[in-house]
Amino acid sequence: MESDRYKRGLEKLKEIDGHAGEKMVEALKDTAPDLARYVIEFGFGDIYSRGILSLKEREIATVAALVALGNAQPQLKVHIHGALNVGCTRQEVVEIMIQMAGYAGFPAALNGTFAAKEVFAERDSLGQKN
Numbered sequence: 001m002e003s004d005r006y007k008r009g010l011e012k013l014k015e016i017d018g019h020a021g022e023k024m025v026e027a028l029k030d031t032a033p034d035l036a037r038y039v040i041e042f043g044f045g046d047i048y049s050r051g052i053l054s055l056k057e058r059e060i061a062t063v064a065a066l067v068a069l070g071n072a073q074p075q076l077k078v079h080i081h082g083a084l085n086v087g088c089t090r091q092e093v094v095e096i097m098i099q100m101a102g103y104a105g106f107p108a109a110l111n112g113t114f115a116a117k118e119v120f121a122e123r124d125s126l127g128q129k130n
Contacts, residue, residue, distance in 0.1 A: 009045025
């Protein structure tokens with residue numbers, strides 16, 4: 001039985017990531033289904049569903065944090081897609097990377113930029129303009 005947090009989180013995840021979020025849940029299903037549930041309930045059901053910040057603002061913060069971490073390329077790519085899905089432009093994503101050069105260092109900013117480049121190429125191949 002799905003909790004209200006789970007339902008709310010799954011809807012928010014779909015709003016931001018489309019099918020990519022469903023792929024994450026499916027990928028964890030046989031190994032760590034509880035982890036997928038925690039991500040959905042807490043991350044998206046509680047955090048992303050709060051007011052005050054828009055989804056675009058939340059994705060900007062998330063992309064910046066993942067760039068600064070420097071060790072979360074798969075999650076960074078998912079959230080770059082998410083940022084573009086909720087209204088960020090490609091130029092804004094690149095600007096996030098430039099901003100991170102001053103706070104997380106050039107290696108982190110460069111790695112983030114290369115991740116963005118891969119996301120942009122993927123979206124181009126699918127005919128997605130943003």
